[in-house]
Amino acid sequence: MSIRALIVDDSSVMRKIVERCLRQAGMDLGQVHEASNGAEALALINENPFDLILSDINMPVMDGLEFIRHLKEMENGKNIPIVMITTEGGEKSVLEALALGAKGYIRKPFTPDQVKDHVIPVLGSQS
Amino acid sequence: MSARTQSPAGNNSTPSESWPLVLRDSVKEVFSMMVGSEVMVPDQGDPAVVTEVTGMVGLAGELCGVLSLRCSKGCASKIASRMLGVSIAEAASHMSDAIGEICNMVAGNFKAKLDGMQDKCMLSVPTIIMGGDYQLFSVAVGDRIELPFLFDGEAVWIGLEVRS
16 A cells, blocks of 8 residues: 655755655655645644654754654554654754654665665554 | 855864865765765866855854855756756756755754764754855854865855854
């Protein structure tokens, strides 16, 4: 079955790159939804089922850490695996994201193989 | 008037002799991994750039300053085109976003390569200036690195002004 993915990043270019990497990695993606911040993402999750979320940390309006906090309180969101994609890659924010429930993180810049290596195990762990 | 970055100190020394090499590697990695194209270090002389697009990302914390990228509009569109995998015409409206992301990733990659700096330095949201008729003055009185690159034969300049 196709994977229903949500990509959250304030950069439209980065959202497209992440989607392309997932497709290049051979993942069977269905329609990919995009959000430019955590608040937009939460609204989409309220209306659509997702199998995977990839999210930036540093975003305006609602950052990635706040997004996870809200996500984990949502009945239809708390079990969706989330992988963080970040430029910062600092220990503090990454550790905080993992402590909040993120399944992994990818540091920018990245290759399609790196995206695949981080995402496939996360999806596998859900089955 | 051509766009230039100017430090009040006019100091060309760097905090560490290795920083230009670290910055060069950071730039090359970002272009190779995220643009899908290699940037070349010019063999001879400094290539002239028609500055029409400038991207900037601020650094704050233990490392304070500004990382900048300057290039022509055509070059910025070409970078966006390669990043998105679409035609140059289609990519033109994404050039600001693309250049901002490049700056963001170069700055992030650079500080990630400096021991112990990852958590002690934060990055700002990128800023983009369209046009070249300006002068940029940094209040970060300190050190300045400017590196030229060639992307598809066109000049791209990366600057880093820091007060450490």
